[in-house]
Amino acid sequence: MMGKKKEKGTLIVLSGPSGVGKSTVIAELLSERKDIYFSVSFTTRQPRVGEEDGVNYNFVAREEFERMIANDELLEYAEYVHNYYGTSLRVIREKLDAGIDVLLDIEVQGAAKVRAKCADAVCIFIVPPSFEELSRRLHRRATDSEEVIQGRLQKAREEYREIPNYDYLVVNDKVSDAAAEIISILTAEGCRTKNRMNLVEGV
Amino acid sequence: MMGKKKEKGTLIVLSGPSGVGKSTVIAELLSERKDIYFSVSFTTRQPRVGEEDGVNYNFVAREEFERMIANDELLEYAEYVHNYYGTSLRVIREKLDAGIDVLLDIEVQGAAKVRAKCADAVCIFIVPPSFEELSRRLHRRATDSEEVIQGRLQKAREEYREIPNYDYLVVNDKVSDAAAEIISILTAEGCRTKNRMNLVEGV
Numbered sequence: 001m002m003g004k005k006k007e008k009g010t011l012i013v014l015s016g017p018s019g020v021g022k023s024t025v026i027a028e029l030l031s032e033r034k035d036i037y038f039s040v041s042f043t044t045r046q047p048r049v050g051e052e053d054g055v056n057y058n059f060v061a062r063e064e065f066e067r068m069i070a071n072d073e074l075l076e077y078a079e080y081v082h083n084y085y086g087t088s089l090r091v092i093r094e095k096l097d098a099g100i101d102v103l104l105d106i107e108v109q110g111a112a113k114v115r116a117k118c119a120d121a122v123c124i125f126i127v128p129p130s131f132e133e134l135s136r137r138l139h140r141r142a143t144d145s146e147e148v149i150q151g152r153l154q155k156a157r158e159e160y161r162e163i164p165n166y167d168y169l170v171v172n173d174k175v176s177d178a179a180a181e182i183i184s185i186l187t188a189e190g191c192r193t194k195n196r197m198n199l200v201e202g203v
Numbered sequence: 204m205m206g207k208k209k210e211k212g213t214l215i216v217l218s219g220p221s222g223v224g225k226s227t228v229i230a231e232l233l234s235e236r237k238d239i240y241f242s243v244s245f246t247t248r249q250p251r252v253g254e255e256d257g258v259n260y261n262f263v264a265r266e267e268f269e270r271m272i273a274n275d276e277l278l279e280y281a282e283y284v285h286n287y288y289g290t291s292l293r294v295i296r297e298k299l300d301a302g303i304d305v306l307l308d309i310e311v312q313g314a315a316k317v318r319a320k321c322a323d324a325v326c327i328f329i330v331p332p333s334f335e336e337l338s339r340r341l342h343r344r345a346t347d348s349e350e351v352i353q354g355r356l357q358k359a360r361e362e363y364r365e366i367p368n369y370d371y372l373v374v375n376d377k378v379s380d381a382a383a384e385i386i387s388i389l390t391a392e393g394c395r396t397k398n399r400m401n402l403v404e405g406v
Contacts, residue, residue, distance in 0.1 A: 125396070131404055160403065168391070169399040181394050188371070188391030191384050193328070196372040200363060201334055 016126030017156035028179035045083035076113035219329030220359035248286035279316035
């Protein structure tokens with residue numbers, strides 16, 4: 001029954017502080033669960049080295065982003081460290097209606113907006129094993145100035161206050177373990193009675 | 204983090220109609236997750252061929268069972284096809300307090316009583332792929348008369364009405380798939396934010 005087509009896809013919201021290794025976990029997750037549609041966010045920030053337009057983000061100009069806001073084309077959007085980040089509504093709706101699970105990588109403000117609109121969303125917060133380790137990872141990445149890194153660490157502490165609003169908490173100690181836990185969460189969510197009553201005869 | 208000791212064990216309740224193959228699924232589950240404590244129920248029914256006292260059930264006389272009821276030693280008990288089935292409270296409490304997950308195999312009346320006493324219990328209902336298949340399995344088992352089999356099928360239909368009260372629904376088509384789904388459910392439950400806030404610094 002594990003591959004059985006669902007009537008409606010699950011909307012999965014993944015949040016976690018900058019530097020926690022979310023992109024790596026997501027890459028591992030998507031390589032194991034190729035049936036998941038990863039919703040590529042729109043952003044006005046500059047691509048980092050190795051980031052690809054349409055893969056990591058849809059990189060757009062500030063004017064284009066503000067046009068999407070004005071046209072109500074976004075499920076959620078937020079401004080974060082002076083850049084916009086947002087999620088297109090239309091594509092997500094199509095996928096969910098086709099029974100496909102959709103994965104969103106969004107920060108805590110956006111996640112709160114999605115939760116308000118989609119009560120069925122499954123929200124997962126990823127943390128590092130410790131703040132010390134988060135600081136190490138941000139320094140190792142070597143893409144940001146010390147000032148930006150300190151800003152990200154401060155931001156992480158604020159984001160942590162939102163954790164109780166998430167359904168699940170995953171610690172990214174080892175990427176493969178974190179991805180495996182998320183896969184288990186998705187399998188379990190698919191087993192929820194409310195999502196499976198169509199499999200029961202005569203009820 | 205997957206092996207991280209929990210502060211408190213999860214109480215897992217497994218129900219499903221007679222003949223669904225619950226014992227086989229449980230055996231597979233326990234061979235994969237040796238850390239789970241399987242609570243052996245007490246019953247007054249006769250052992251079936253191959254069943255062992257203290258392993259499948261603690262087989263006791265009706266008088267002994269009624270003494271346990273009188274002494275309030277049971278978490279739940281029920282009478283089912285003229286026999287008592289029940290669960291000892293003391294052992295379960297000790298295991299949960301020691302951070303060990305406890306698995307209960309109980310029918311729907313008992314499960315309702317456990318739910319009333321333990322709001323945190325994770326309740327899983329196992330169904331066969333169809334009633335036709337359930338009938339086939341009961342006949343294949345060849346331990347019961349046709350009359351008893353018909354009684355069990357009728358009972359199954361009544362038990363199905365309780366399914367909406369269960370958190371998860373697992374279809375036992377292939378034993379290994381059913382066991383894998385239950386393992387995913389237990390992993391996911393361990394990832395619930397409320398069970399993991401102790402892993403988060405400074406919150």
